[in-house]
Amino acid sequence: MDSEELRNAGLKVTTPRLKILTLLENSAERHMTAETIYRLLVEGGEVIGLATVYRALAQFEAAGLITRHHFDSGQTVYELERGPHHDHIVCIRCGRVEEFYDKVIEERQREIAASLGFTLSDHALTLYGQCNSADCPGRNG
Amino acid sequence: MDSEELRNAGLKVTTPRLKILTLLENSAERHMTAETIYRLLVEGGEVIGLATVYRALAQFEAAGLITRHHFDSGQTVYELERGPHHDHIVCIRCGRVEEFYDKVIEERQREIAASLGFTLSDHALTLYGQCNSADCPGRNG
């Protein structure tokens, strides 16, 4: 139950938080902007404020429930933390996001940080390119 | 001469553009925000508008003279394009930025994109950690 997750995170169990968490769990698209989350909820008939969405997302992130990404669009994208770490490849035409994990890259990152005298705590790797999905516009050329 | 670079980029040689380009070339810090560039110029006694800085940076980027980065701060950071491609590691305490290039990572990225059916066109890799600089606050434990 989502209530458990909130309690474990030290957050009160409130209706808006449950709505947001449930949406993040059930949505097909795993990577969403705050505005998108808000819009989906409102379109689904829920009454909720945009500020509440931002607040909840910030709290979820602080609690480690979600992660935030800064793809090239500039807008912050949120993603429910489930499963192991991964990085992303984004289609510059249709915006589709695929996930991948590469042991070699992860290992090299640790070595690079160490060689530069840094204590590595995090990283962000995003590849950009054109996908081969049938739905991707402008394909074929 | 900077005038050459502007002409080669198909841009008119104007005083503001020269000021900005010169600053980017002479500044010790290679990675700067638009606001920082603007402030440095104004503090240096120049008369220039913030909008002009943004405009020039956008044009420089379109011409391939500079690149833009989205580190975790969210703010866009600009960097003069000189020398070969590289990625970055940012200190989460003092903000210091170091550069690196890793052949293995670059190669793996190409392989990953290909295996996922993407035509790779770009990528952004940033490592975050704590540096060992003497100036870095909060160091020591």
Add this chain to the structure above:
DNA sequence: GCCTAAACGATAATGATTCTCAATATAGAT
């Protein structure tokens, strides 16, 4: 030097995110 399109600086407008505040709901204690 003249002329016209491009560029400039100031400032208004926009888009994303955060803050403020009065009303409401939660969690714990009766």
Add this chain to the structure above:
DNA sequence: ATCTATATTGAGAATCATTATCGTTTAGGC
């Protein structure tokens, strides 16, 4: 189950970064 202290909410104002507008100035081909 009810009460209470406090955290949370929703609406809208405020802020921050960035972009658009517009009247004035300037670059550069003739």
